[in-house]
Amino acid sequence: MNLDIRAPIGLLFTLTGLLLAAQGGLGDHARLKLDLLGLNIDLLWGVAMTIAGLILLGLVALNRNKAD
Amino acid sequence: MALGASDWAIIGLYLIFVLGIGWLSSRRTKSGNDFFLAGRSIPAWVCGLAFISANLGAQEVIGMGASGAKYGIATAHFYWVGAIPAMVFIGVFMMPFYYGSKARSGPEYLRMRFDEKTRAFNAFSFAVMTVISSGISMYAMAKLIQTLHVLDAPFARLGLPSAWIFHAAVLFSAIVVLAYIFMGGLRGAIYNEVLQFFLIVAGFAPLVWLGLRQVGGWEGLKANLGPSYTHAWAGMAHATTNRLGVDSFGLIMGLGFVLSFGYWCTDFLIVQRAMAADSMSSARRTPLIAASLKMFFPFLVILPGLIALSLTASALRPPAPGSAAAKAAPMAISQATLADPGIIPVKLDSSTGKPMLDSNGRPQLDYDLATPNLLIKYFPTGMLGLGLTALLASFMSGMAGNITAFNTVWTYDIYQAHIRKDASDAHYLHVGRMATAVGVVLSIGAAYLASQFNNIMDLIQLLMAFVNAPVFATFLLGMFWKRATGHGAFWGLLMGTVAAAVHHGLTLPAGSLPGVKGGWIMVAHTYPSEMAQNFWTAIWSWSVCFGLTIVISLFTKAPDEASLVGLVHSLTPKIKEPETWFRSPIVLGAVVLTATALLNLIFR
Structure with missing residues (x-):
């Protein structure tokens, strides 16, 4: 059977997303460029990437159950 | 630019995953068929995304942003005119012969359809081009890392001289790409x-979003930059009334037909991704799936350039061609503006440190820094790591595409055809792995060559135009005219390449000196822009190859029809179309073309 490429992509997106979200939650005001951007992009995009990663992992799990 | 711990962690995670995928793929790579063709077992959507990614090198991501800032949304012609129609054509009409012939490479198809000499000509020129383009990609990436000062702080901490940063960037990227192709072959690369496709989108989409918020969206861009930057078709009737400096005939015939079909329909780097598909139906859908996403790429890679220009001092923008301001003497630009121009810096002469001026006496902008500077300005720590990862991913996918095409063409079309004919599969697998290493080493050499000479980049781009343009005529006649012969194909191809060189030697773009830019025989004609000259070189070279192949074919012995079954359209049984309409390449192709026409209409 071929490698389901959605698994590593899902895992990488989840881990990168969590790292970004943590940086967004814990980083200081200036380093997050909050004044310039008017929003916390690290936190927002981190959460978005985590959700996208989890969806991909969910699809892989679903597929595996179907195959069994 | 100083990177934080989270930036390094994101880049590190990416590298671990890339090598991990190479290792996982290596477990299924046991034969030549696995290594060079991924066992012809990959699903259509995976091949489709790889089809886009292999072509999406760092030069494209940086270069399309630069062109977006220089020419405006008209840069999207490289997608909506110069890519999508050709991608639909190869999926619907040409893939049945590439995939159905069971050829293992583009040159091998030419051997089956024509003869050994046509294959050899194509294989040698293609092998040289792949090594050179992966070298240029490597050079562009290392130069960017140096310019953005990504590695300055870690190098200072380790007490290493900053002059080594370029060498380190070249070596490191080469080793990573070598490792994953060596292990997993084409499957690892695909x-x-x-993965790289997903990362490029994840890294650039937020940049576009943040940038558009800053400039007040597309309406804000239109109000700020004016119609000459925000309309793709305005002023295209004449070469002097649009920023590209080309007329619509040159654009459609040169870019939309010859260059685009020459690249997307014949370049083995691209075709190899579809040949790895698990069935004929998947192979035909591969370029169509790619096209359905590719048509939206202008928003990802060109818009950052327009946003960066909008955030650069308006006094530094060249006036619209044909406008009153373009005819008037240039206005003086204040020292304050020159010192702080905004996102895109002014190009400085490296010897005098003064701004470089164009032929009208206006300071030139360093457009190559449009996208990277936008990234540095708006991405905070964390996102910066993701943005750099996206750049690194685009570079690696572009380089890997070239290296996998090189190792296949070297092993099957040069080594097996001319050096050792009847060796075992294990032997060719070993040769393929060695060719991967040699290809990477040669690419490193090409990267240093590019860094040594100012004009080498121009020269290389030119050579590629010479090689790519005529070959489409050869494939087109090969697949759709059963009377075309090997002698016709070979001499047509050779003389098409010579015609490109002669046309280039006789013409010059306005404002250039004879030499690498053209006119090295004599200046018989001057084009309004380099792009116009490039498009017309392609048109001439294709026409000579097409015409000469037909004439010589008619004067030489017709090929035996029985040997052409599966290789030529009129002699091949019609393929059964898939039963479900949404899997039909014709339906998919029609949808993609309609959507592209709509995009052209919206941004006209």
């Missing part, structure tokens, strides 16, 4: 290209 799976990584899919």
Whole structure:
């Protein structure tokens, strides 16, 4: 059977997303460029990437159950 | 630019995953068929994403942003005119012969359809081009890392001289790409290209979003930059009334037909991704799936350039061609503006440190820094790591595409055809792995060559135009005219390449000196822009190859029809179309073309 490429992509997106979200939650005001951007992009995009990663992992799990 | 711990962690995670995928793929790579063709077992959507990614090198991501800032949304012609129609054509009409012939490479198809000499000509020129383009990609990436000062702080901490940063960037990227192709072959490259595709989108989409918020959206861009930057078709009737400096005939015939079909329909780097598909139906859908996403790429890679220009001092923008301001003497630009121009810096002469001026006496902008500077300005720590990862991913996918095409063409079309004919599969697998290493070493050499000479980049781009343009005529006649002969194909191809060189030697773009830019025989004609000259070189070279192949074919012995079954359209049984309409390449192709026409209409 071929490698389901959605698994590593899902895992990488989840881990990168969590790292970004943590940086967004814990980083200081200036380093997050909050004044310039008017929003916390690290936190927002981190959460978005985590959700996208989890969806991909969910699809892989679903597929595996179907195959069994 | 100083990177934080989270930036390094994100880049590190990416590298671990890329190598991990190479290792996972290596477990299924046991034969030549696995290594060079991924066992012809990859699903259509994976091949489709790899099809886009292999072509999406760092030069494209940086270069399309630069062109977006220089020419405006008209840069999207490189997608909506110069890519999508050709991608639909190869999927619907040409793939049945590439995939159905069971050829293992583009040159091998030419051997089956024509003869050994046509294959050899194509294989040698293609092998040289792949090594050179992966070298240029490597050079562009290392130069960017140096310019953005990504590695300055860690190098200072380790007490290493900053002059080594370029060498380190070249070596390191080469080793990573070598490792994952060496282990997993084409399968490793394709799976990584899919991962890289997702990362490029994840890294650039937020940049576009943040940038558009800053400039007040597309309406804000239109109000700020004016119609000459925000309309793709305005002023295209004449070469002097648009920023590209080309007229619509040159654009459609040169870019939309010859260059685009020459690249997307014949370049083995691209075709190899579809040949790895698990069935004929998947192979035909591969370029169509790619096209359905590719048509939206202008928003990802060109818009950052327009946003960066909008955030650069308006006094530094060249006036619209044909406008009153373009005819008037240039206005003086204040020292304050020159010192702080905004996102895109002014190009400085490296010897005098003064701004470089164009032929009208206006300071030139360093457009190559449009996208990277936008990234540095708006991405905070964390996102910066993701943005750099996206750049790194685009570079690696582009380089890996070239290296996998090189190792296949070297092993099957040069080594097996001319050096050792009847060796075992294990032997060719070993040769393929060695060719991967040699290809990477040669690419490193090409990267240093590019860094040594100012004009080498121009020269290389030119050579590629010479080689790519005529070959489409050869494939087109090969697949759709059963009377075309090997002698016709070979001499047509050779003389098409010579015609490109002669046309280039006789013409010059306005404002250039004879030499690498053209006119090295004599200046018989001057084009309004380099792009116009490039498009017309392609048109001439294709026409000579097409015409000469037909004439010589008619004067030489017709090929035996029985040997052409599966290789030529009129002699091949019609393929059964898939039963479900949404899997039909014709339906998919029609949808993609309609959507592209709509995009052209919206941004006209």
